[in-house]
Amino acid sequence: MFTTGFKFFFGIGMALATGAVFYGYTTGGNHMGPLSMGWKGGIGEHLGYSLLLGLGVTAMTVALFLVFFRDADPAAQAHYMGVEQIPTNNLVTASFWPVVGAFGVGAMAIGLVLHTAVFVTGLIICGVVAIEWLMDGWADRATGDPEANRALRNRVMAPIEIPALGAAIVALGVLATSRILLATSKLGSVVVAGVVSVLILGIAVLFARKTQINKNILAGSVLLLAVAVLVGGIVATVTGERDFHPHEVHHDDENGADTGEGH
Amino acid sequence: MTMTDSPPAADTALAAISPRVVGLFDALTTTDHKRIGRLWLRSGLLGLLAATLLGVVLTIENSNSSPDDIFGGINSFFQYFNLYRFGLVLLVVAPLFVGLATVVVPMQVGATNIAFPRAAHGAVWLFMIGATITVVSVVSDGGWGALDGVTGTERDAIALTLVGTGLVIFALLMASVCIATTVVSLRTSGMNLLRVPLFAWSMLVATSVWLLTLPVALGNLAFIYFDLRGGPRIPDETFGIAEGSHAIYAQIAWLVEQPQIYAFAIPVLGVLGTIAPVVAKRRHAQHVVAVALIGLFGLLSVGGWSQPWFQGNNYDEKFVFIIFGLFAVIPVFGSIGAVADTIVGRSSDSDTDSAVSSDPGASGESGFAGLLSVYGLAAIGAALLLLAGTVAGLARVIQPWDLGDRTTETSVMNLVLFSAVAAAIAGIWFWAPKIGGHELAVSTGRLVVLDIVAGAVLLGGADFVSGFFEAPAFGYHVVGSSAPLPSEPSNQGFVEVMNVVGTIGAVLIALGVLGVFAAIAKAMRSSDGVDDNPYGGQTLEWTTSSPPPPGNFSEPPERVVSEAPLLDTVNENGEEA
Structure with missing residues (x-):
């Protein structure tokens, strides 16, 4: 007993x-x-x-x-x-979300100290990870067949994930790139825009021509590009925008102020 | 789309979830416990290298007659000394044992994977992020407080150190949940708690103690953080930020002092208890006793209640603190005695001997040669270091000797933590075929063990002796600055000699750690295969291939009837049952 x-x-x-x-x-x-x-x-x-x-x-x-x-x-x-032997623990599929979640928590921690925007970003990441993690957990137990589970999960989540991810990438990319363009000189911003465009086009063409892409190369390229754009954006934000001079500014000349002219 | 209701064959299922590529993609997505464990081990070894090199610099500085040369000020010395102390606990010893456990424990209990593999994977990345934030913030003038007061520029960096430490602890707690749940819930048929291998049992005890105590440290960090950031003001500024001194460090110092420091060395007894029977080539003579002693050591290492900052200067005169210090020696001494019984008494168990020696898998070194194996030497060295550490801890609580706030505290910490490092190295050498599919070099390994054990004895011993000459715990040359320690050594010349001895010890340890990296690099270049059970292991991890496949076992292990299942498969005639 x-x-x-x-x-x-x-x-x-x-x-x-x-x-x-x-x-x-x-x-x-x-x-x-x-x-x-x-x-x-x-x-x-x-x-x-x-x-x-x-x-x-x-x-x-x-x-x-x-x-x-x-x-x-x-x-x-x-x-x-009521079985002879307890079943082995469930087979758990590989997933990016634990790593993304870790970075989300890390962003929250850093944001707690440095800037609210970073904290909120981390919070959003953690929220997304929580939903995705729950869905993965559900899908892993949906049937006994991992392939079927994967298909089921993708059928439910892909229509949400792909547009959301696309929008997030575009938004982040535009935001970060705009910060870089605003921080560099006029000529510099033209060069940056040109180089970034050519890079994106070139990489896309390269990937499109390949029928089979090594996942390490794909993961590394995306990671590198994302980190480069984000770090550039953060550095540019910290540096601040370059000085802008309005094209036409009219002043009352009573105080002897200059009349500015755009350059 | 077609759904199937019945599970497919195990190999098909495993093939479906097994990553088809290795490398970066694999490191970012894996749910295989062996790969997750390797990430922990790499992090721990990197931390070990950094911590030991920092230890060399600190001891050189400590033995320098004109202090502050290297670090450029007593405040920097204070910050890096704290980085060494907390780093050795949280960034070295804990991840090394978590890594070993993540790789080995699921196989030892006959499971196909660790419990909550995604959480385990998230934990290791969270750990790496937290460790990076901690180290970078300390280098950026942060740390756990500032002797000369927290200025405006230091405030953010210190806050980052606090959140980085919090992330590290949180990650360790996540990993602890995964390991403890694996031992409790995923054991194979027949393996009750008394038949769990001793390393797995020690990790269950250790992670349980961590789960009980480390949240207390998180609470400490939260209070300090709120105080630092001007949050809800605590009456009388109890958390000490306004005092601008060592107050932040002092509130979490209990993590690196006895009895809590013992909690990070619990797996030492598990490694010893697992390796010793393999060396002796017989069953553990006192398995149940060893289980109880490991549990007792865990009980005596619960340290969240012992917080000098809140208990006042006479905290070490309290009855419970003294009892914990006195009794901690017993389980360590008892475990070593049980192992001695196993090794020395081997000749009296001829039946088991003959059975094991005829086991085709038991081709490891035999007799006393087994004691000279790297894992044998390291396990025994680790146990002796732990015994020395607990004896030093015992001396620390004997009131007439008045060793509180002396270098005796540092001595206990160094002896205990480097016993844990030696045990982790024993585990890495022993389970290398299962961790990476290689055997590690024996000759290099022996030098590594010799270096680390001898270095730890010199480092810890020098501090222990200095304690009797009233050398204050945080480097005697702090006296005269704004440091909190009021006294000077009674024999400064002798203490200076001891500091040089400590420096030699730190250098030896660093050389040993470099040897670990050399051995691993050599093994990774090697293309030689390794047997499934090259050393005559007795537990379930040795029934699978080296390296093990995804899912660990091609078929579920047979029902376990003892703590050494592999010995049960060999009958008295030396034939496999």
Whole structure:
């Protein structure tokens, strides 16, 4: 009836609880204090009493869990499930989302210190990751066939993911590139725009001509490009925009101010 | 689209989820516990290299008669010394054991993968991000407080250090959940808790203690952060930022002091208990006792309650603190005794001996030659270092000696943590065929173990001896600055000699760590195959190929009937059952 694990932890729990009572009485506890957790009387030295009793209660709680789950004995589990042997744990498909989630949490942490916008970005990333992770978890258990699971997941999520991802990439790219263009000189911005356009076109042509692309090259290229654009955008934002001079500015000349002219 | 209701064959299913490519894509998407574990191990080894090199510089600075030369000021020294202490715990020892456990534990319990593999994968990346933020922020004038007060420019960098540390701890907690759940829930048929291999059991105990205590550190960090950023003001500024001193460090110093420091060395006993029977080529003579002793050591390493900052100067005079310090020696000594019984008593168990020696897989080194294997030497060295660390901890709580706030504290930390490093190296050498499909060089390995164990003895021993001459815990030359420590050594000349000895120890350790990298690089260049069970291992990870396939086992392991399943498959006549 009582499992080995239960006996082990219950014994430890009882020993600790008894020790707590003994410790309480020997360090100034009086009346029924150590027995009633301070309800009727003092418990003596608080730290040691609390620690011993807390650990004792924890051990006894663990003991109750163990007897309930039969020491998590696989044979017992199999018996309850009515099978010969408990099934192996579910096969979990490879996924980008844990890494993206880690970067999201990292962005939140950095944003907490440096800038609210970074924090909010991280928060949004974490929200997206939470949804995607849940969907992946559901799809992994949908059927017993991983290929079918993958197809099912894509059928549900791809119509949402692809437009959302496309929009996010375009928005981030435009935002970051615009920051870079605003931070560089007039001539520089023309050069940057030209180079970026040619790069995007060239890489797209290269990928389009290939029937089979190595996933490492694809992942590396996307990562490199994304990091380059984002880092450029962040640096440009920090640097600030270049000085702009309005084409025509009219001043009342009463204070002797200059009349500006665009360059 | 057609759906199937019945599961396909295991190999088909595994092929469907197995990444078809390796490299960057694989590192970003994998859910295979062995690949995730390797990411942890690489992070831990990189941290180990950086920490030991930093340790050399710090000890050189400490033995320098005109201090502050290298770091350019006592404040920088304080920041980097703290980086060394917290780095060694959180960025080296913890990830090394988590990495080993992530690779080995699922196989030891007969599971096809770790529990919550995506969470395990997310944890390792979160760890790397947190570690990067922590290190970069410390280099950028951040750290865990500033002796000369927190100025405006340092405030953000210190805040980043705090959140970076928080991320690292959170990642370790995520990984702990995965490992503990694997041991509790994914064991194969017949493997009850008393039949779990000792390394897996020690990781269950260790991760349980981490899950109980590290959230307390997260709480500490949160309070400090809010205080630093001018959030909800705590009455009387209890969290100390306004004092502009070592206050931030002091609030989380309990992480690197006894008893909490022992929590990071619990797996040392597991590694020892797993490797010793392999070396002795017989069952562990006291397996159940070893299980109980590891549990007891875990209990005595719960340290979230021992916070000097909040308990006042006489915290080390409290009865519970003293009891924890005195009793911590017992499980370590007992574990070493159980292992000695296993090794020395080997000749009395001739039946098992003959069975094991005839096991075709048990082609590892035999008899006392096994003791000279790299993993044997490292495991025993690690256990002895841990014993030395707990003995130093015992001396630390003996009140008449008054070793509180002395270098004895640093001694306990260094001895315990480098015992953990030695145990991790033992594990890396022992499980190398399962981690990367290679064997690591024996000759280099022996030098590595010798360097690290000898270096740790010198480093920890020098600090231990200096403690008796009233050398303050944070480098005696701090005295005279705005540092919190009030006294000077009673024999400054002798302490200076001990500091030089400590420097020699740090250099030896660094050389040993470089040797680890050399051995791994050599093994990775090698194209030699390795047997499935080259050392005569007794637990389930040795039933699969080296390196193991996705899913670990081509077919589910047979029902387990003892703690050494591979010995059960060999009958008394030496034939496989």
